[in-house]
Amino acid sequence: MxxxxxxxxxxxxxxxxxxxxxxxxxxxxxxxxxxxxxxxxxxxxxxxxxxxxxxxxxxxxxxxxxxxxxxxxxxxxxxxxxxxxxxxxxxxxxxxxxxxxxxxxxxxxxxxxxxxxxxxxxxxxxxxxxxxxxxxxxxxxxxxxxxxxxxxxxxxxxxxxxxxxxxxxxxxxxxxxxxxxxxxxxxQVLGQLPHLSRAGGIFPWWGSYHHKTDTFLWFDGLENDQQLLVPFVGKGEAAAGDEGRDWSTLSGRQQALALLRLADLGIEDVVIDRQEFVSTDGGTVTQRRLRLLHRSGNESAPLDFAAESEGTKTWFGLIGTVLTALRAGSIVIFDELDASLHPTLSAELLRVFQSPVTNPHGAQLIFTSHDTSLLNHLxxxxxxxxxxxxxxxxxxxxxxxxxxxxxxxxxxxxxxxxHGRFGALPQVDQTEFLRALGLIG
Incomplete structure (x- = not known):
């Protein structure tokens, strides 16, 4: 730690x-x-x-x-x-x-x-x-x-x-x-933090999309890989459908799905299948396709990942990083947490890192934010x-x-x-702006 x-x-x-x-x-x-x-x-x-x-x-x-x-x-x-x-x-x-x-x-x-x-x-x-x-x-x-x-x-x-x-x-x-x-x-790094390329240059990196592949691995039949399993211990609250279950008995895929459901996005499952299409040279190309299974009333329907909201994509993208950190007891850096997640999801993420049930190895979340509502959870x-x-x-x-x-x-x-008790607030002064607009002398 x-x-x-x-x-x-x-x-x-x-x-x-x-x-x-x-x-x-x-x-x-x-x-x-x-x-x-x-x-x-x-x-x-x-x-x-x-x-x-x-x-x-x-x-x-x-x-x-x-x-x-x-x-x-x-x-x-x-x-x-x-x-x-x-x-x-x-x-x-x-x-x-x-x-x-x-x-x-x-x-x-x-x-x-x-x-x-x-x-x-x-x-x-x-x-x-x-x-x-x-x-x-x-x-x-x-x-x-x-x-x-x-x-x-x-x-x-x-x-x-x-x-x-x-x-x-x-x-x-x-x-x-x-x-x-x-x-x-x-x-590991999530969010909008500028990153170093292999050549040493700086470029803006949107971690939630980059880490979609990491999350993909947790759902793509690799749950039996012991390196991907998070050894949760004890009992605690899980997501809908997993209440009261011992997290230590869940496979890697089940843990990833439980974390996805935690966001209450109406998602029942993750479907990964193969799709064939004709390439520009006339050949047939097979590609894995990722879809999220949504429930609506008594029916369920898969939706292509590209059609999901940005909030859903972000939450999905961080699952692999978070589960890997919880398994290893490692550090996750999340820049501009509030720009990536709804305050409710941000609060859930804080609870995941707080609880010894979901975080038995002392993984650490270090983040920047403007969302003052999260101060109520800290x-x-x-x-x-x-x-x-x-x-x-x-x-x-x-x-x-x-x-x-x-x-x-x-x-x-x-x-x-x-109320400015601790400082660290923006100092807003519109004088120059109003003068530039000719509204004041």
């Missing part, structure tokens, strides 16, 4: 900002005990703030780090695809990323400092007995390894000034490295606020400790936020 993430000098982020998943209020479902830390970790975190305040950049930085670990060895030949803060004293300096997670209950810490041309520092540490121990540490081209990790010696041969040691070291059979790297690579330590500073940089603050004053646990968060 993610403990904390820190980033500096990235896009609108100048000085370091930190997102912490350590719970303030520990005795509740969404706070999972981490005995070896002596803390509880949260399964949900929401980031609120005005447009252009940088909330998307906070989660984009975490997505960027995942991309870096996966691709630096293969793709970073000429330059490092990094967007530093464009103004002020940090311009031209190094960007820094720090991530702390638990792997099998043990705390790991990974730090990297780099610019567009080279990696200046990198280190991976763990705390097997609450005392920090180095796994590897790298300054420039010099790499130091923990004693006894001879399996990683080949890492040095793969290093370049633009290759992460973690990317190279994960190629070798050393569980300390591969298990941590897997934790980072399991991070605790004070699950909410973070961004503001745009005078120099254009992003400030990130925890609502639980807003302005140095602890927010009461009983506080009505939505009402207080909308």
């Amino acid at each position: 993610l403990i904390r993430f820190e980033v500096s000098n990235y896009r609108s982020i100048a000085e370091g900002v930190e997102l912490s998943m350590v719970a303030v209020d520990r005795d509740r479902e969404a706070a999972r005990d981490a005995p070896r830390l002596g803390e509880s970790l949260l399964t949900r975190a929401a980031i609120y703030g005005p447009n252009a305040s940088g909330k998307s950049n906070v989660v984009a930085a975490l997505a960027w780090l995942r991309h870096a670990v996966e691709n630096s060895l293969r793709l970073w030949e000429d330059r490092i695809p990094l967007e530093p803060f464009a103004f002020g004293p940090t311009q031209g300096g190094c960007s820094e990323f720090v991530i702390e997670t638990t792997v099998d209950g043990v705390r790991f810490e990974y730090v990297v400092e780099l610019d567009a041309h080279h990696i200046s520092y990198e280190g991976l540490f763990h705390y097997p007995e609450r005392k920090r121990r180095r796994i590897f540490e790298r300054e420039g081209s010099e790499l130091k390894l923990q004693r006894g990790l001879g399996a990683l010696s080949g890492t040095r041969e793969l290093l370049t000034e633009r290759t992460l040691a973690l990317s190279a070291a994960r190629r070798f059979d050393e569980p300390l490295v591969t298990n941590f790297a897997r934790e980072v690579l399991n991070i 605790n004070r330590d699950e909410v973070w606020l961004t503001e745009k500073q005078p120099d254009g940089s992003t400030r990130l603050g925890a609502l639980a400790e807003f302005a140095g004053e602890r927010v009461r646990k009983s506080q009505n968060l939505e009402s207080a936020y909308l």
Whole structure:
């Protein structure tokens, strides 16, 4: 599980900002005990703030780090695809990323400092007995390894000034490295977050459509693949037709269907069949066809997926990602949750990640939103606020400790936020607009 993430000098982020998943209020479902830390970790975190305040950049930085670990060895030949803060004293300096997670209950810490041309520092540490121990540490081209990790010696041969040691070291059979790297690579992204292409460029990526294929696999007869099964435990509320069933007895397909029905979209089943059509060269082509079976009164009829509403497509598209995260206990980043889902569905998604019944392995949902109604489903330590500073940089603050004053646990968060109690609201001034229209002098 993610403990904390820190980033500096990235896009609108100048000085370091930190997102912490350590719970303030520990005795509740969404706070999972981490005995070896002596803390509880949260399964949900929401980031609120005005447009252009940088909330998307906070989660984009975490997505960027995942991309870096996966691709630096293969793709970073000429330059490092990094967007530093464009103004002020940090311009031209190094960007820094720090991530702390638990792997099998043990705390790991990974730090990297780099610019567009080279990696200046990198280190991976763990705390097997609450005392920090180095796994590897790298300054420039010099790499130091923990004693006894001879399996990683080949890492040095793969290093370049633009290759992460973690990317190279994960190629070798050393569980300390591969298990941590897997934790980072399991991070999944949904929503409208700009993503990095294989060539390192930025392009807008609509995650709900992209992940339709992932959901497709859960319905396409792969429910017997143990890697796709989510080991739900205990009993809890499921969707219509599954009430009172033990989720641990459901196949992967049944779990996906239960999550689809949870949205109450009038869908009974998912039909995947084959359709033949004549190609331009006169040959016959067979293609899989996806249809959703809708009920209407006493009748049911399949509807082509392309004809479904955007809301239904979005919910369908996220099912594979969510179930995979619940199975692995991994992180899901969802940018602009309210732009993709109806508030009722967003609230259901929060409940899925909150409950130990549906989320027994501590998967974590980190999302940005403008939907203040969701604040009624969140605790004070699950909410973070961004503001745009005078120099254009992003400030990130925890609502639980807003302005140095602890927010009461009983506080009505939505009402207080909308009344400006926590700041982080758009500053609306129509003076220039009205003057441009000639309506005022």
